[in-house]
Amino acid sequence: MTDPETDPDAHAESDPREQSLFEAPPMAEQERMVEAILFATADPVSLRDLTGRMPHGCEPATALAALRRRYEGRGVNVVRIGESWAIRTAPDLGFLMRHEVVETRKLSRAAIETLAIVAYHQPVTRAEIEEIRGVGVSRGTIDQLLELDWIRFGRRRMSPGRPVTFVVTEAFLDHFGLENPRDLPGLKELRAAGLLDNRPMPGEATDDDEGDGGQGDMFEG
Template identity: 65%
Template sequence: MVEAILFAAPEPLTAAQIAERLPPGCDPRAALDRLRRSYEGRGVTLVRAGSTWAFRTAPDLRHLLTREVVERRKLSRAGIETLAVVAYHGPVTRTEIEEIRGVSVSRGTLDQLVEMGWVRPGRRRQTPGRPATYVTTDAFLDQFGLESAADLPGLADLRAAGFLGDPTVQDPLPLPEPEDP
């Protein structure tokens, strides 16, 4: 039943959403674990992104299903920087984003990230003015093939990949090691 629910779902589902569709007493988490194991090494895999589950094409076969014309919405440099700050430092306020980036964040930048579904407003801080915070979403994790924020590359990984060899990048960058929220 869990397999059928996930195949028919138009978007990834949480274990709680799956449980709502099952008879009382069923354990969707155990079923999800069994399904994940049974689909290992096949053309389709069951993946977890944050708290949601979905079937995806196996990484080694994705090239077979890629279209020649892919319409992608490019993020501006400000959008990429803002997304990185939210991913590595979230939950984070607009003011904190501006402090880390060193420039003002335009309203449109955060709006675009929210519209794309990669960032959402989080809880308000219990400080004067009660500023809103921003956090990444399960859609962000799904888009980048991450199970949790802890899977984000750390500073050492970025250096090893050559991303921090650029002289225009400030060194050291204030990138903490990701934590699982």
């Protein structure tokens, strides 16, 4: 009988089997894994999370890029949301889900003004929000946006009192189909989403004002 401890041929035959345990699956299989994870997860998934879930040696970034190309032009797309990824309805088909969006995300005027200021001025303190709006911001308005997970606390300002700042969340970016805050929608998109009525926002340019009447002065700076 051959002794695997002393027979070099027996040892050589066992190495490939042992090494196969550490080989990454083919890229096509990695794409399927990424697809399965994104499909089954409601919240966006970070690259780090994908790496932790997939077998050793996988390249989720490469698989994501290939999967994103494969979904181009489909009813759903693989999209980047902040530093994470998700499968979402194609933007041109968003109107099919608008009824549910309007009913579940209808905000008061005070809340949408506050949300818009945070989005376009982040990081921004409560005092700065009040200065832009010209009126005080109730605790209930801030709490509502925090509970919806559309804003979160940012870093404290290195100024007297070290006031806390507010920034938008990945959930906010996800709702509007944005990769990052630089892609924020204008007022027309906010109104089209049912989150804003047709009354002018504080500082918003009107038809009689100069300019294109887009986001308005409140979103500059």
